[in-house]
Amino acid sequence: MNRVLKPVSVIIGLLVAWQALVMVLDIPAFIIPEPVAVIIRMYDDAGLLWHHTLVTLTEMLLGLGFGVLLGVLMALMLVYFASLRPWLLPLLLTTQAIPVFALAPVLMLWFGYGMASKVIMTMLIIFFPVATCCYDGLRHTRQDWLDLAHTMGGGSWAVLRLIRWHAALPALASGLRMAVVVAPIGAVVGEWVGSSAGLGYLMLQANARLWVDLMFAALTVLAFCSVGLYYLTDLLLRKLIPWQSTDLS
Amino acid sequence: MFDIHLHGVGLAYGDHWVFKQLDLTLKGGQWTCLLGGSGVGKTTLLRMVAGLTGNGRVRTAGRILGGDDQPLHGRIAWMAQQDSLLPWATVLDNITIGERLRTISIFRRTRVNQQALVRARAILERVGLADKADSLPQHLSGGQRQRVALARTLFEDRPVVLMDEPFGALDAITRLNLQDLACELLQDKTVLLITHDPLEALRLGHEVYHLRGQPALLTDAIVPSGTTPRALNDGRLMALQGVLLDRLRCEEAAA
Ligand SMILES: Nc1ncnc2c1ncn2[C@@H]1O[C@H](COP(=O)(O)OP(=O)(O)OP(=O)(O)O)[C@@H](O)[C@H]1O
Ligand SMILES: [Mg+2]
Numbered sequence: 001m002n003r004v005l006k007p008v009s010v011i012i013g014l015l016v017a018w019q020a021l022v023m024v025l026d027i028p029a030f031i032i033p034e035p036v037a038v039i040i041r042m043y044d045d046a047g048l049l050w051h052h053t054l055v056t057l058t059e060m061l062l063g064l065g066f067g068v069l070l071g072v073l074m075a076l077m078l079v080y081f082a083s084l085r086p087w088l089l090p091l092l093l094t095t096q097a098i099p100v101f102a103l104a105p106v107l108m109l110w111f112g113y114g115m116a117s118k119v120i121m122t123m124l125i126i127f128f129p130v131a132t133c134c135y136d137g138l139r140h141t142r143q144d145w146l147d148l149a150h151t152m153g154g155g156s157w158a159v160l161r162l163i164r165w166h167a168a169l170p171a172l173a174s175g176l177r178m179a180v181v182v183a184p185i186g187a188v189v190g191e192w193v194g195s196s197a198g199l200g201y202l203m204l205q206a207n208a209r210l211w212v213d214l215m216f217a218a219l220t221v222l223a224f225c226s227v228g229l230y231y232l233t234d235l236l237l238r239k240l241i242p243w244q245s246t247d248l249s
Numbered sequence: 250m251f252d253i254h255l256h257g258v259g260l261a262y263g264d265h266w267v268f269k270q271l272d273l274t275l276k277g278g279q280w281t282c283l284l285g286g287s288g289v290g291k292t293t294l295l296r297m298v299a300g301l302t303g304n305g306r307v308r309t310a311g312r313i314l315g316g317d318d319q320p321l322h323g324r325i326a327w328m329a330q331q332d333s334l335l336p337w338a339t340v341l342d343n344i345t346i347g348e349r350l351r352t353i354s355i356f357r358r359t360r361v362n363q364q365a366l367v368r369a370r371a372i373l374e375r376v377g378l379a380d381k382a383d384s385l386p387q388h389l390s391g392g393q394r395q396r397v398a399l400a401r402t403l404f405e406d407r408p409v410v411l412m413d414e415p416f417g418a419l420d421a422i423t424r425l426n427l428q429d430l431a432c433e434l435l436q437d438k439t440v441l442l443i444t445h446d447p448l449e450a451l452r453l454g455h456e457v458y459h460l461r462g463q464p465a466l467l468t469d470a471i472v473p474s475g476t477t478p479r480a481l482n483d484g485r486l487m488a489l490q491g492v493l494l495d496r497l498r499c500e501e502a503a504a
Contacts, residue, residue: 142333144329144331144333145335148329148333148346150300151300151325151326152405154347154350157353157354158349158350158353158354162346162353163335163350166335166337242385243336
């Protein structure tokens with residue numbers, strides 16, 4: 001109950017502070033609209049917002065899925081093909097050395113203005129934290145577990161599947177939590193650079209027409225999606241890895 | 250039950266020989282206890298017998314063979330100071346982990362067969378944890394966890410059991426109880442037990458060796474009389490313990 005109550009009260013607190021700020025400082029509506037106005041806009045344009053939210057959510061989730069898959073594969077390759085490591089590590093770092101913003105126009109050029117470029121963008125952002133965390137987790141399997149498995153006669157696939165993979169899960173989980181937080185960045189930046197749908201696109205359009213309340217409405221929805229996704233992931237990970245809370249202490 | 254022979258065994262990290270030219274015979278079906286101070290090389294020797302020192306910058310010498318002249322690979326069960334239980338697996342899954350490690354493959358998701366499960370439950374009963382089969386290790390006490398580790402060792406059903414201070418982390422009473430239990434359950438195995446507790450070695454060992462020096466050498470075997478686990482009210486045993494404790498302390502002071 002506490003886990004639900006706290007975030008909700010934080011959100012309500014923020015809304016109240018926002019409303020107070022606007023009223024006390026008498027800020028004009030085209031700079032910061034009142035929360036009430038934003039809520040009304042959200043209600044009136046619910047259909048429009050829903051349409052664009054679906055697009056952005058799909059991009060985020062697809063990017064997350066592929067990014068996690070790729071990150072885990074990368075980690076496995078780093079662990080199991082030691083000879084590839086000197087080649088793979090620089091590659092991994094290079095994907096992070098280039099800022100995504102710089103990459104966005106190129107991705108648009110290659111993959112078009114549709115969803116594909118945003119999914120790939122999200123994937124590129126997510127890939128790194130997932131790969132490094134998973135690699136770390138796989139690498140640091142407790143030696144006594146490996147010794148035990150060795151004397152029991154387990155092959156390397158069996159040891160990966162039954163021991164190393166489970167042992168790496170808590171580390172992978174922290175990578176996933178990080179990934180979920182940065183996933184919206186990839187999707188929205190992609191939409192800003194060039195798109196015809198999505199919350200980022202909607203914000204750009206609203207901004208150009210000075211529909212500030214719609215812009216804030218889109219922003220709010222985006223924030224809700226991100227926070228919701230984080231808490232959902234967190235919940236799921238806690239369910240899947242119930243032992244980690246005590247084991248990592 | 251076959252003996253195990255160590256011929257001229259040595260191991261070095263870089264240029265530092267932990268032990269060199271060591272000869273030792275582990276009598277089949279008996280407990281051999283290896284006593285020694287901290288850092289003398291007990292764990293290293295045990296790992297070498299278990300075939301766990303194959304990699305890294307270690308140099309090894311000598312041969313370790315069963316009395317039938319076959320290497321020991323696949324005939325050893327290993328029990329360390331930490332219980333090494335997998336925190337995500339239930340007690341029953343922990344006990345049968347060896348079976349699963351040997352049978353799982355990429356294409357088949359093999360479950361532990363019914364026979365093995367029945368056997369695992371029977372063993373769990375013998376270590377007194379029948380009601381904990383479905384618990385996670387984190388919900389067990391230190392003594393219970395070590396019982397599970399013992400059960401896992403028994404489940405492997407290997408003729409040779411190597412133990413590295415298996416009861417080192419337990420309180421005195423729990424330790425005595427577990428010693429009795431292990432002694433009873435591992436009766437027909439060839440056991441090499443490593444410990445820095447003279448009392449443990451003297452209670453459980455048919456032969457007790459003392460590993461000392463650098464590079465480490467074995468002293469002559471002490472052969473306590475009587476059946477194991479030996480009683481605590483045996484005067485000669487206590488006297489022997491005193492002698493060994495003094496020796497260990499002298500070593501510690503010299504080092
Ligand atoms: N991986 C390693 N690299 C280099 N030296 C090592 C390594 N492992 C152990 N040693 C050295 O070998 C010696 C023996 O270590 P070992 O762990 O066998 O001692 P031990 O008798 O088991 O001690 P304890 O009773 O404290 O467990 C020690 O001096 C230690 O510093
Ligand atoms: Mg040791």
